[in-house]
Amino acid sequence: MKTSLLYWVLLAAVGTFHLEFLLNNLTWNVPIYLVSLPVIGVVYYLYKGTLLEISSIGTRWNLILLTMQLLLVSLYFTVELSWATFVPFFIFVSLEAIRLNGSRKISDLTRSLLEYEEQQEQINETFLIVRGERHEFLKHVSAVHFMLENGKDKEAKRYLDDLVDGYEETNLSIKGERGVVAGVLHQMYRRAQRSGISVVYDLDLPLSTLPVTDSNMVSLIGNLLSNSIDACCEWQKHYKKQAVLTLQFYKRSGLYLLVCKNNSLPIPTPVLDELYHSYGHTTKGQGHEGLGTKMVKDIVEGHQGFLDFVYRDEEFTVKIKIPAIR
Secondary structure, X not given: OHHHHHHHHHHHHHHHHHHHHHHHHOOOOOOHHHHHHHHHHHHHHHHHHOOOOHHHHHHHHHHHHHHHHHHHHHHHHHOOXXXXXXXXXHHHHHHHHHHHHHHHHHHHHHHHHHHHHHHHHHHHHHXXXXXXXXXXXXXXHXXXXXXXXXXXXXXXXXXXXXXXXXXXXXXXXXOOOOHHHHHHHHHHHHHHHHOOOEEEEEEOOOHHHOOOOHHHHHHXXXXXXXXXXXXXXXXXXXXXXXXXXXXXXXXXXXXXEEEEEEEOOOOOHHHHXXXXXXXXXXXXXXXXXOOHHHHHHHHHHHOOOEEEEEEEOOEEEEEEEEEOOO
């Protein structure tokens, strides 16, 4: 975070120098504090709307690009008064565009690789659980059969109840779902259960029916549930009570509706105003970058969908509508 902030400050400073020298070479004597205002405005706009992983291209290339941008200032002293004075400024802007575009692409590739590895782990984990349950199934049947033969009906019922509860956890996640979707649903369910959160998957039809790619689906569901679980954990810690997380999915009038509800501590109004609209805003504490909510909104809008959220009576609700068009 500190490195990113330093980058934006340096960008504003170097940009101000370039614009100041450019205007002076054109005999426009504008005070530097006035020159800095539009530069700071543009940098602030980029800062608010750009997900920049400045470290993704490495310290070496960042220093090389910064050095080149600073050396361009010397050209203003060698170029005579003409339209040629725009060349160094144009090169400066081009170098910055290369940096931003390169950082974004490398960051996207890195994030995609990490998501793929996580998806693979989730699928493997879910497969091993299902395989284990299948392996033990006949043993459970034999145990129940033995109890019934020996007149231990109550013990058999308790045994079946415990068995059904265990199978229901897996069944909620995998029924009708593609592998990656089942994996993330099952992982989030188990993570919430370990935290003592009551989880309800109320799915009229499989989430896999959403006209969304697997990678976007994992990001969408993963970020929604991860944020909800974190909020529930904080709420439970504060109130010493069990929090509830509900994920609903159904189809109405040509629209897929995905609703996620969870208990949440009060959220500051400035955070609510910017949530899902720009990067860097989070309801969590320090150490969180606030990337997930904006990524969710980008995925929804990328599929011509609509996202709305409401915070009322310490319950946070996100409602997503996506047209049933493939």
